[in-house]
Each structure stands twice: as structure tokens, then as C-alpha cells.
Amino acid sequence: MLKMTKTIIKLTVRDVRFPTSLEQHGSDAMHTDPDYSVAYVVIETDQGMQGYGLTFTVGRGTEIVVCAVEALSALVVGKSLEEIVSDFRGFYRLLTSDGQMRWIGPEKGVIQLATAAVLNAVWDLWARSEGKDPRKLISCIDFRYITDALTEEEALDILVKAQTGKQQRVDQMLKEGYPAYTTSCAWLGYSDQLLKQLCTDALNDGWTKFKVKVGADLKDDIRRCSLIRQMIGPHNTLMIDANQRWDVGEAITWVTRLAEYKPLWIEEPTSPDDILGHAAISKALAPLGIGVATGEQCHNRVMFKQFLQASALQFVQIDSCRLGSVNENLAVLLMAHKFKVPVCPHAGGVGLCELVQHLILFDYISVSASLDNRMCEFVDHLHQHFRSPVVIQNAHYMPPKDPGYSCEMLESSVQTHQYPQGQVWKKLQ
């Protein structure tokens, strides 16, 4: 029998954790001891091709995501890549709307993270094989539940219009890269001295946009914001991030107290599910010139749709692993463009920078055609574990040149950090 298609014959998933909590990297008001981790997926075709995917987690519970990926694998193994991408919308819905498994989501939590890991691997495999035109991309999006905000025709129209000037933007990106901001200087667990040192280094490296974690203690926040504003001067950009620490009223009061340090945005002021709460906060802070940013824990396109409809955010923070892979991120990028809200992706963690750079470059080149008020988060951690780590030059993401979705990790890193049997974890036990 002739094999005309690439059939996926195997899916493996591993629980890979980095003991970042030992040094308070990534600490914030709600996640005080994160061990940056991934559920790491490899799919293999009968022709020996591989696709790599992952979703990001912060330690305990990664085994639950692994369990969910294993449950989804039955829907993937045995399918050909051609079969999947010829009706990617249908395949997306197969994973997210399985008549039994959707009960434990739907399209949220562990099951959505697992979907992202699996689909990221499929996109990685697909990315290595061919180009995608606007119509093809639209066919990947599940418009269910969002047609009251964006129809398929409107989406296609956006992509077709953005063909103008595309090559120019590609050339610009290849030359300059996409603007980034850094979160590496001011994690909540860092001392003032370390913060100062990291800030000085970052300024020397050309960084102009800085994010500070806040929300645990107002006095501390005032001191830290004052310190960093002093370090970076009045013309560089400061953002603050509370990681969901506050109630609605509390958020307004607290951020008002920090207004004198001129933050561009307050990120995750309250529950990531509270659309109306974010709308109230946005309204209250608008006169102070402070926007609201959220999205890293916004679990699907339906939530983003409402955040946009309710003017509840001024910066859309997509996440490559929280949403259902490229498919769902495309829906959000297009909605954000329609609602004229800039997208500033969430990154950091493990692999999030590697993945999301593709999405934000796509946003600039093929959707928004604008850099106004736009930048992509960067955290300088754990890139050394990737086959094609991000390249940052003068505080800009330089476009990745290797084929695929940049998810592939070094096999040695995976083995050393596998939980609980890897060498790193054995030593810690």
C-alpha cells in the first residue's frame, strides 16, 4: 500500500520541571514558589517526522495535565496531518468538544492546557511543511460562540486587507525585530539590591520597558515602584502586575496610590474571570492614564470576546499555551484588531517566549500592521533548554529562522528535569 500522507503514529508526553522556586524566579503575589514546568509533547509520523509541543505550568499538577494529554492522544494518533489540516476547525472542535471530555472543561482549565500542548505539536509539524494563505488560516478557527463579535467574513477581510505592505513589514522585522519588555528585573521575591543591579544591567543592554510585580504589600510596592522609576527615568515605560491579588474596589484604591509612578498598565488586578470587574477598574483608572491588561489566565476566545465587548481591557495579553494553540490565538488576534485593542503577549515561563514570538510577528505582519502601544513580554530564563532559543537584540525579538514552532527542547534537558525521576529532582529529594 502506498503511503500518501503523513500519519501520526505516536504521541508521547513528559512531565518536565525546573526547580525555579529555589531562587524565587517567577514569584508574584499569588504564585509564591513556582517551579517552572511543562507538559512536553512529541508526535511522530510514519515517515519519521516529529512535531514538538508543550504547555506551561508552575510545578505541582503538571502530572494532571500529562494525564489529560494522554486522554486526548486517542483523538490524534492514527490521524494524518493532511486529514487534520484539511479540516483543522473540525479537528479543533473534536478535541475541545468531545461528547464526554468536554464536561470537565469545557474549553478551560487542565483540558484546555492539554489541548494547547497537543495542538502546538501539530502546528509545529505543519509549520515545517508548507505555507498558509488567509483562507487556510480562517479555516483553522472555531467561530462558535464568537459570531456576535466577529464573523468569518470579517476575519477574512482583515487578513486580506493586511496583505498590503506585508513584505515591507517582513523586511522590517528581519532587520529590527519586534519590541520587547522585560519582567526579569523585578519579581516580588527579589531584594531591592538585586532589583537595582538587574535594572542597571537591563538599561545597559538597551531595555526601555520594565514590569514590576506588585500586590502583596502596598508600602513595599510604593518603595519598589519609586525605586524602579528612579532607576529608569521618566521616559522609559513602567508596567505593574498584581497577578489577581485584589477585589475590584481594592484594585482601584491600590493602583490609584501607585499612579504617581506613571505605570502604562495594571496587569491582572483581579480574578481573570471577572470581565465586569475589569471593566469597572478600567473605567476608574482611565482618568489616571492607566490601562488594564489581562489574558494570561483567560482561558478561551469567549472570554476574550467579552473583555473586548465590555471595554474591560486596554491591552490583550494572549498566551500561547493557555488558549487552544494557534487556532484560538488567531481568533483572539482578529477580534482584538476589530476592537482596536493592542495585543501585548504574555511570555516567560518555559517556552512561552519561543512560542509567542511567532504569534506576535504574525499579528504585526498579517493582522494589525501596527506597533503602537505594542510589545511582547520577555523573561530571560530557561531558554538554554531549547533547540532554537529566542534571539533578543537591543530589546527586540529577532524573527526565528528555523522551521517549525520553536517548541523542541534538548533531549538532555528533558531527561535531566523529568519529574520525579530526572537527576535534578532526585538530588532535591
Place this chain on the structure above:
Amino acid sequence: MLKMTKTIIKLTVRDVRFPTSLEQHGSDAMHTDPDYSVAYVVIETDQGMQGYGLTFTVGRGTEIVVCAVEALSALVVGKSLEEIVSDFRGFYRLLTSDGQMRWIGPEKGVIQLATAAVLNAVWDLWARSEGKDPRKLISCIDFRYITDALTEEEALDILVKAQTGKQQRVDQMLKEGYPAYTTSCAWLGYSDQLLKQLCTDALNDGWTKFKVKVGADLKDDIRRCSLIRQMIGPHNTLMIDANQRWDVGEAITWVTRLAEYKPLWIEEPTSPDDILGHAAISKALAPLGIGVATGEQCHNRVMFKQFLQASALQFVQIDSCRLGSVNENLAVLLMAHKFKVPVCPHAGGVGLCELVQHLILFDYISVSASLDNRMCEFVDHLHQHFRSPVVIQNAHYMPPKDPGYSCEMLESSVQTHQYPQGQVWKKLQ
């Protein structure tokens, strides 16, 4: 050493599934082949007491919830019941806001279902040992993120006011029971003939309120609604349930076509996450006298808060296993009371009727003091597997008399239905 407290020394969880898909019980527009299942939890104290808890699922994926319960068990085992209930709010937050595991929720999806299963067992254990006054109950609620809608003081005030007439309502419930409606007659997969037969039987048994599944095919829906309205006559109550099948505009058009059959509500017209969508549907259907009901897949108090704030539903359908146990259901009952929206619980599945009868009796006796537009769902499936199954008399839930939260299953049922090793599943393989 004296043992003054009941320490939880063991937690076990099992994957128990019933092959209900074989006969299309429970089938609807989105869940076409559910195998009703539970993640079944038993906790044991050093004094030999046991607490039983569960969360409901519909088959595949139950193993993921089991995995999540196992991950949470480390936070439970070793704690005493007294320690837990003396700061139940804190314990609730320990489970829902663990610095690492919250990433894969937060407070949603698999992790929230697992939280419900564990806490249901704790409530079962606690329920067997003592009474609870209003102040104690308030101390179980996590008010984080809902203080803009309901403060602790307001909540206490509601409970204190409802002390008036309490004994009278208790006596009334003991005598008459709580009004119920039936969903057993009209699952989507049933033939017209079966629907007619079941309807006739139900009318003979005293049922006056009936729910029909809709949403897959408009012609079918018209035929089925017409048939059931004819069977039950103009004065009995009809509700329709689309199980999230539609987009917003589609929901309005479709339900308008069914308006002549005078449904009291349309349940789950669209995505359970779409607060603003439900608000638009509510507004459009109000002139037709049709309300919107939702909640069985509404994953936390923050979502219910917004549904209430946005006037997006006219019937609150709490679920004993989707929300984080009694703790979070208390918050929702109190908010619903403040917003003057009746609570009509979701039930059915496995054990949901057994659990939720406690909550709705509590709502009547200690919160709302009203039966206006209120009723609790009933589905006549799988009760025989419980130690203390619900008792229905003349279409009313009769108050449970055994101590605890009615979660305990027959050990023989658990063993026979354990997945995949139980006898029932071995036969099917």
C-alpha cells in the same frame, strides 16, 4: 498521647462509571453519548469515621479528575476536621489557591471538580458531627473577588433575617417536600413514542413540570415541544434546554420559533462562559415571557456574580459538584438572594440529586424563604447505587433523614462499576 481531634489519615478516590450511553440516557445536543460517572472520594479519620464525596463526570476524562484529586489529597491528609472547619475559608483557599496548582485552574475545570469531590467528603464528615449557625456558615465562604456584589456583613444579615419563620419552613418541608421538575421524559435521543409513554407515566405520578432537550434540529424541536405541550396541557410547566448549542443570534432566532409552546425558560442557550451573550439573549426573550437559565457549567462564584450583575439569567442553576462544594454554593445562594433571582438547581447525573437537595432545602429554610418560581431538577437514574437515595413523593424531594451529605455509594456498586477493572466494564470490552 490523647487524641482530641478527628485527624484525616487517608483519602481514596475511585473512577466509577455507568454505561448509560448504551441506552441514550442523558443525551443532549452537545453530550451525545454520556456514560454517567463519578470520581468517588472516601476520607477516613483516625477515629474510624468516614466522609464520602464525589464529583460528577460523563465518562472519558474521569481518570484526569481522579489524578487531580490525588494531587489535592496531600493538602487534606494529616489535617484534623476541627482544624479544617475552624478556618474553612482558609482551607478552601488552600485547595483552590495553591501557589503551584492554581495555574492549571484557577478555580475552574478539572481542578475545581476535584476540589468539589474532596470538599464534599469533608462536608459529609462534618455534617455527621454538629450543627452550624449563620456565623459559622459565613466563615466557610471565600469572599475574594465578590465583595463588589456581596460583603460578609450583607451575607450575615441575610442569614440572620431568615431565622424568622425557620421552624415553620422546616415543618412544611418535612410534610410536603421541595418542588421538583423532571428531565427524565425527553432526552434528545428518545423516540416520540418513548417520550409519550414517559410523559403519561410522569403525569400519573403527579409531575407538573417538564424539561425537554432541544438544539440539534429545529424541525425536531418544534415537533417534540408541540407533542409534549399537547401531552401536559396548557397549565403545566415546560422548560427547554439547548446545552450550549447555539451562538447568540442563533439562540434568539431559534427560541423565538419555539415561543408558542410557552417555555418558562431556555437553559444553556450558548457558551457557559458568555455572560454578555446570555444578557443579550435575556433581553431579547423577555418580551416573549421566556427566561434564561444557566449554571451547571458555571465554574465559580465570580462567574455567577457577573451573570447576576449583568441580568444575564433569570434562573440560577447551581451544581453541587461544579462549584467548590457547599462553601462556594453558599456564596452563590446568598448572591442570588441579594439579586432577587430564584435558584433552581441542576441535578441528575450520578449523585447530583442526592447532594443538591441539601443545598436547595437550605436555600428555602435559611436564605430565600420563598418557593416562587423555584424547583429542583430531578432525573430518575442511578439512585439505587446510593446508601441513602433521594425520596420523591408527589413530585417533591422529601428531606433526607440520614446524617451526612448523602454521598455514600454502595460498595458493591462502586466495585462493579470501577473503570476499567469493574465487572460491568470488563463485559463491555
